[in-house]
Amino acid sequence: MTENTQQPASPPELPTQYAPAEVEGQLYERWVERGYFEADAKSDKKPYTIVIPPPNVTGSLHLGHAFQHTLMDALTRRKRMQGYEALWLPGMDHAGIATQNKVEQQLAEEGKSRHDLGREAFVERVWQWKEEYGGKILGQMRRLGDGVDWSRERFTMDEGLSRAVQTIFKKLYDDGLIYRAERIINWCPRCLTAISDIEVEHEDRDGELVSIRYGQGENAIVVATTRAETMLGDTAVAVHPDDERYRHLIGTEVELPLTGRRIPIVADAHVDPAFGTGAVKVTPAHDPNDFEIGQRHNLPSLTIMDEHAVITVHGPFQGLDRLEARSAVVGALRSQGRIVAEKRPYVHAVGHCSRCKTIIEPRLSLQWWVKVEPLAKAAGDAVRDGRVKIHPQEMSGRYFQWVDNMHDWCISRQLWWGHRIPVWYGPDGEVVCVGPDEQPPAGEGWTQDADVLDTWFSSGLWPFSTLGWPEQTPDLVKFYPTDVLLTGHDIIFFWVARMMMFGLYAMDGVAPFHTIALTGLVRDERGKKMSKSFGNVVDPLDWMDKYGSDALRFTLARGANPGTDVPIGEDWVQGSRNFTNKIWNATRFALMNGATVEGPLSSVEEMSAADRWILSRLNATVAETDALYDDYQFAKLSDALFHFAWDEVFDWYVELSKTTFIAGGRPAQVSGRVLGEVLDVLLRLLHPVVPFVTEALWTTLTGRESVVVADWPTDSGFRDAAAEAEIGAVQSLITEVRRFRADQGLQPGQKVPARLELSGTGLGAHEAAVRQILRLQPEGDAFTATATLPVAGATVALDLSGTIDVEAERKRLAKDLAAAEKERAQATAKLGNDAFLAKAPEPVVDKIRTRLAAAEADIARITAQLASLPQA
RNA sequence: GGGCGUGUAGCUCAGUGGUAGAGCGUCGCGUUUACACCGCGAAUGUCGGCGGUUCGAAACCGUCCACGCCCA
DSSP, X not given: OOGGGGSSSOOOOOXXXXXXXHHHHHHHHHHHHTTTTOOOTTOSSOEEEEEOOOOBTTOOOOHHHHHHHHHHHHHHHHHHHTTOEEEEEOEEBOOHHHHHHHHHHHHHHTTOXXXXXXXXXXXXXXXXXXXXXXXXXXXXXXXXXXXXXXXXOEETTSHHHHHHHHHHHHHHHHTTOEEEEEEEEEEETTTTEEEOGGGEEXXXXXXXXXXXEESOGGXXXXXXXXXXXXXXXXXXXXXXXXOTXXXXXXXXXXXXXTTOOEXXXXXXXXXXXXXXXXXXXXXXXXXXXXXXXXXXXXXXXXXXXXXXXXXXXXXXXXXXXXXXXXXXXXXXXXXXXXXXXXXXXXXXXXEEETTTOOBOEEEEEEEEEEOOHHHHHHHHHHHHTTSSEEESGGGHHHHHHHHTTOOOEEOEESOSSSOBOOEEEOTTSOEEEOOTTSOOOOSTTOEEOOOEEOHHHHHTTHHHHTTTTTSOOHXXXXXXXXXXXXXXXXXXXXXXXXXXXXXXXXXXXXXXXXXXXXXXXXXXXXXXXXXXXXXXXXOHHHHHHHHOHHHHHHHHHHTOOTTSOEEOOHHHHHHHHHHHHHHHHHHHHHHHTTOOOOSOOOOGGGSOHHHHHHHHHHHHHHHHHHHHHXXXXXXXXXXXXXXXXXXXXXXXXXXXXXXXXXXXXXXXXXXXXXHHHHHHHHHHHHTTTSHHHHHHHHHHHHOOSOGGGSOOOOOOOOOOHHHHHHHHHHHHHHHHHHHHHHHTTOOTTOOEEEEEEOTTTTOGGGHHHHHHHHTEEOOOTTOOOSEEEEETTEEEEEOOSSOOOHXXXXXXXXXXXXXXXXXXXXXXXXXXXXXXXHHSOHHHHHHHHHHHHHHHHHHHHHHHHHHHSOOX
């Protein structure tokens, strides 16, 4: 038994492999039970708040969530450890269209529609659905380890949040920022509701461009269109006022084919004379641009389709779907000889409903709108004047592009599931907007607006409605404004801008967060977008089951370069799992060798160079990690911790310390305390990203309650350049001998007698460690040096008992010599350049001089070695 | 059409003017106080092309090529 087993109590036994499935669930439940994630509005600590961008109640966890949640969790866990009153607030939005669709599908299977149930019963049914199937994602967030405050979980349809919706609607209405108007909106003929501009996805499609001749003879005019069926609703033809070709026709009328209606030819400066024939058909009820032309010229708007996009006019086409109608209309026109040209395929962008992919039908309709101009301006200014920072900064361009060019926002939806518009219409045309504490007008003939509000209208209130607004609750006072909004850059327009607009408006100009941290999107291992049609979608739960949540989290964090997309593949998750296992085993080794966190560290004088070196590196790593966290550089900080842990602590410090531990005694105690310190700090640094494995190990190592509530490490300021240089020399020495051994074909474990000449190098203290690591035996009586390696000022003489592979050695030395000669040539050239000497800064010149000297020394050494080799 | 971005090792990506890097993969050797989910060693690059600025360019400027995203 070696002396180091005299540590207090017997070290806890750890299995040789980390088994995440066995610890994660119970650790998470323990964290929740102990209330670590519950924030206290009454505490004196500085608040740190993040609200979760609310996921959709119908959704489940995908890699994008896993990614963003990992980062948000890391941010809040670190701040909690730093002593902030950290609140990460969870919840979901009610996803009007998506949720209503789900329940309607369910009803359809029963052969029913929502109209069979009626509004009240239908909404009741949606609530039932939510209780039964909704919020799957919440359980999955627990699996991921999200340290959210479940006691504050919110849902956009909750009573409090609904009150916030009604309050702000009334306020905006009274301020003239909400109005009702008949305009062209994006209509989904399948969802049967209006949707906003950003819920429309534009995709290029093969279509047709048909040129149609309107009118006869002298007065004939040719228009081109991709949507021939809309000609049934044309109420004018427009040309540019300066277009010589058509000037004589302006003010005349032309006969609209198939219908026999006569429509005017108007002059409008917005017509592009260079596009097509320079004449455009005008369908004010079915095209936004045409609508504007119609407004300018007082044209009638003729709606020719119903809500299902079925033609409602003109006998032969009545009852046809818009696409059937298109070919029918073209056919009819062709038979009349009115088709002048047809271009097919003609690629053009077509808008689709982001929920169901149905082609959007622009439709004239009476809707509620938010007048966004003053709100959007405030949202832009808050970023422009630096009150809110967008990270990474390059992304702010997109934000401005949108905020500065935003159209009025259509907020009414023809759905039943959602916040009903709090406006009542009276029998004599009265319109009354009802606030949260007001009674709707009573009496005969009063009805409430049938529509509900866009889901994003309530999500936009999320940073303060979840904290109790409009009441001045302790939560609101303590935790608003929040600190960071972290989400994907694809969501700037959905959440970020709307939260900014409403936050500034409702909270007296105080922005809802000071930082907007934007992430990229998760892609597959080839950098391809994940989509059902590619079949490359991965369920994060599968990887969590297989490799542990920490492995998934670490992989995602390590890929999180600001604003760029994150490719992820199973191999990489496996690599991260290997890392968690490596930490596990290093801690296991430490515990078996008496590593401890008890008592103060020994004096520097008592420590070995390796001890001082690793403590110096540890503190530098603490400082580096902190700086990277403050800059949202998750990839870099994860990488820095990975390399410090594996390349420095595990590969070198542990190896260099083995001889000390074997020898036992006071030095083993000193190093045991240092190793305990290093692991203690390292586990705390890693905890925000890999919470489970670090908790399991840290509690075992320290015997304390939980790393979740441990103090975040701080840089003690300890640095030891001399120790770093000394260990660097030891590393070169060992690496050089390893190369020699490998080139000589020696098996790694093969023991070789050797003589070490370390005098004058200051490395004498490391002889035992060097011999241990390199498997070098003491020189016996019969020692005969068959190879001598000069390195780092020292000499290692090896007895390979027999001839060495001279050719292998010559090859290795020749390679080194070539490298050194190249180095010398480069340095010599630079130093021979007067311009370089005159203009380059002094430190750079010194560096080149040092390199030249080193190269020359190497060349001399290697040349001598080559000369000493036996001739072949 | 407008705007933004990207191009570096086989793959995925770091690298903001001073010796080209990481992870994974590849090749060779291998049970050593933890760990084979491991260890040691090795190979691998006209830094997309061309031109310019500079003592010095993967980086800065111009231009071309290829790809991606957003908006119209």
